[in-house]
Amino acid sequence: SQQGEEDPQALSIQEGENATMNCSYKTSINNLQWYRQNSGRGLVHLILIRSNEREKHSGRLRVTLDTSKKSSSLLITASRAADTASYFCATLFGSSNTGKLIFGQGTTLQVKP
């Protein structure tokens, strides 16, 4: 399977702590994207990191990409109860014009107040 695989499948932390989620994939990618989904709702795009980038930041989010290890991580710092959601990585295989975006199964994050 080409899909990204998130680890862990579930994560429970206290408010204020940091949360780290990992994504691994199997073949070369064009870019990797992270999305958040609140229960039963649509996905919200968080960050896109291209294959020639190593790190990107957006507010309390930090994404790293290691193409040699075919892995990415999403770090949420100073977590809040509102961060409770499922987080998915999605990898773009193939060219930017014809590739497919393939989603992993996600990490369910619970942030306890």
Add this chain to the structure above:
Amino acid sequence: ETGVTQTPRHLVMGMTNKKSLKCEQHLGHNAMYWYKQSAKKPLELMFVYNFKEQTENNSVPSRFSPECPNSSHLFLHLHTLQPEDSALYLCASSQGWASYEQYFGPGTRLTVT
């Protein structure tokens, strides 16, 4: 979520019914997507339209029939569905095909009885 809207939000239909899901994007995007999200399975890409032309049909059964009359509207026509088709159906759009971040609607929760 107001950038991409989906109707209805919930749908219960029998296996002999015919119904349609509607998606509308107000973002000026050129690509639109249908995804299926079942419990404990990764998000599955069903169809892709780029500039109103279907560019991807991910081996979806013919009981699902997409229609894209213009770049802002996408429909999914349903007929003679099976109980295993019960899922959350998500519509998404992006500025261009594949390499861009996708914006999702809230989804239609479909139950086939």
